[in-house]
Amino acid sequence: MDIKGKTIAILATHGFEQSELEVPRERLKQAGATVHVISLEAGEIKGWDKKDWGRPVTVDKTLDQASSSDYDALVLPGGQINPDLLRLEPKALSFIKDIFNAKKVVAAVCHAPWLLIETGIAKGRKMTSYKSIKTDVINAGAAWEDSAVVVDQGIITSRNPGDLEAFSAKIIEEVKEGRHVQRNAA
DSSP, rough: OOOOOOOEEEEOOTTTTTTHHHHHHHHHHTOOOOOEEEESSSEEEEEEEEEEEEEEEEEEEETTTTOGGGEEEEEEEEOOHHHHHTOOOOOHHHHHHHHTTTTOOOEEEETHHHHHHHOOSSSSSSOOOGGGHHHHHHHHHHHHHOSSSSEEEEEEEOOOOOGHHHHHHHEEEEEEHHOOOOOOOO
């Protein structure tokens, strides 16, 4: 599928799961999208690769430089560290909510649904996540299911790195469909 002309944000900070940033970024670029890695600070952020620190990734824009109106979709990589740090940052939470409230695609994998919980987006949605945060998702008012990809009105969730090809394909499909105007605000 071709999504040329679309611009997609990947919001991450130190401790993102390496593959959960890199695989969607590459698949989205291969589909023709412009992809920006957005973080709290300029420079590089360091990933987590399975059991140890991974490779650094260059930050394209800081949150202070980014505007939600410039993006057609938002991807939230997981890992335990990354979403836990981001959910403490008001600017990150505002950016996520702004993209969501503009009825754009929001995609979260692994532990990143913590960010959907923190922003109130999870409540009343069908979702999946990494199995260790299943109870968190349920307690936030979402209907959790054990599937590779779950989509609810443009909110895409996946469980783990083994689901990344399906996750990436679904992001491309949903971005191609456009805004989800029937979706309620958080």
